[in-house]
Amino acid sequence: MNDPTRTLMYAEASQSSEVAALQYASNAVLIADLVHRLRALDPQIIFTCARGSSDHAATYAKYLIETRLRIPVVSQAPSISSIYGAPLLHMKDQPFILISQSGKSPDLLLSADAARKAGALVIAFVNDTSSPLADLAEIVVPLHAGPEKSVAATKSYINTLCAFAHLVSHWSGDNEVQEAVERLPETLRTAWAKDWSAGADLLDDAQSMFVLGRGLTLGVAQEAALKFKETSGIHAEAFSMAEVVHGPMALVKSGFPLLIFPPLDKAAVGLDAIVHQFLGRNAKIAVAGQQFDGAVMLGLPERLNSVTAPIAMVQSSYAMVNAISVKRGYDPDHPPMLQKVTETT
Template identity: 50%
Template sequence: MYAEAQEAGDAVARQFAANADIVDDLAERLHKHPPRFIVTCARGSSDHAATYGKYLFETQLGLVTASASPSVGSVYAIQPKLDGALFVTVSQSGKSPDLVRNAEIAKAAGAHVVALVNVTDSPLAQIADTVLGLHAGPETSVAATKSYLCSLAALLQLTARWSNDAALFNAVHALPDGLREAWRQDWSPLVDGLVDAHNLFVVGRGLGLGAAQEAALKFKETCGLHAEAFSSAEVRHGPMAIVGPGFPVLAFAQDDGTGDGTVAVAREFRSRGAPVWLAAPGVPGGDVLPTARSVHPALTPLLTVASFYKAVNALSVARGHNPDLPPHLNKVTETV
């Protein structure tokens, strides 16, 4: 896990180069035939990437984006009305039967199917109209790391090209070096503080919500630590009642309009006596986790997660776990 997460910057650079022409062709098609809406379909870490994609598509393109429930197609055998939609499915292996089935349904319904996959000859890739290979290379640790970051990067590259936003397009080129810088950040205070923890919240918002979801999953699968992810807005609607002394919180703040609210929630929880770790670009303070420089808010979640992966690997080892082989889990989960 450590070696694979460390390679994320190189993997993303490789992906950008390999996919440039494919992304250009897809963006041109989408300009000529704009979709009525976007639907994402994924599970696990890939679904957290899809959460990022939703906020990216809606904030940068203004296109309503919904998450498909795979069981609707695979178990209930319902065929949603997807004519004119862009159907984006994300899967490292491209083998999960329910994702394959939903892609088949979407294509038959008239959607343009885009598959983000690390295995480009997988069943899912064979169905898709457009395949964006993740080019993460072999990933043997059960916990997805570089493939997750490559999924976000593929969504980012497509959105930058599709939106014709010069600032975003130029920012994309800074991502590989940003990921390398993020890996060098020292989050050891988080590791030391959670060695004996039993529960925690991870909060984020907007473009950073998917990062919070991914962090909560990694705490569970690699550290045996129960964690729940919440929007820093939604956490106020009930869940915050249990936060107090001895209940840790990790907060990921964005460098955009959602950032102040997330920082305020973190400070409120700290005032209650809760142990709080805050990652917030541009926010000063000795109690703030260091972050790599982000040239655009859309890059910030990827940089935050890269730093987090290094820390959670160390936490797993400190808690006596093997981060590469979590109990009861397999690298490929084939749900139907």
């Protein structure tokens, strides 16, 4: 295969804007009811549980909920239930949000069952609403992504972020964020049309690289790093821009590649200093949406809100990752040693 537009990964990622529009129209009443339920519950803490790309969506949800609603969010390790069999008594009367494309992973099912027995409000963000996870959950938030045959998840990940943005924008009552969320289908269409080929040219020979984000963009940095690993065999590691200076930056020498997803809120503090420090080491740097002398700027749509910007960034990144994978001779739809449903216990 030498045409990147002929992969399933490319085709499915291109559907994200239509899926977002369908999701928002289909879930409007459900989200309103869920917001009412959560406000009445008045949770003191929220738990998430997921693996892989879905766990990266949970990272986005954590920062979104903590910055907009000021409710602590904790990632619950699936193994606490599936391996150690510990009761989840600390979850009583608190929301437990599980995120899954397939809704079939055994460890998530065991976690959902344990949380229900502990008295948690079990909520599933899931693409397959006929799945065992949907049956276990008290509330199901469908992603409406439709069939996703490429092993490399794209539209289901994007539309998990869309669903969290939908929920939190209404829960918080922030009109500006609500308007940005309503524009997301068009924002995603515009993001998909952006040309990130300069980033592909910069990164296509990478063996190792860093992907940086912070706050709301950390989850999409994690997701992009995973996609580089699984589709192109690149040893890509995601770091917070605040954490990379605590040791990992010692690896950055001349020619070392970095991809940066800058946040559009207060978390951007220190970005300029970090970029210039890496440029001083002659690193190869691509930055989404911001121009620095000596770095490649990757275009983004205009009028981005800090909540929706990460979703636009990851949408554009999928086309770039897909192109790099094909150029390196990989099949992004069938990464080696991977399958669609991960049978982790």
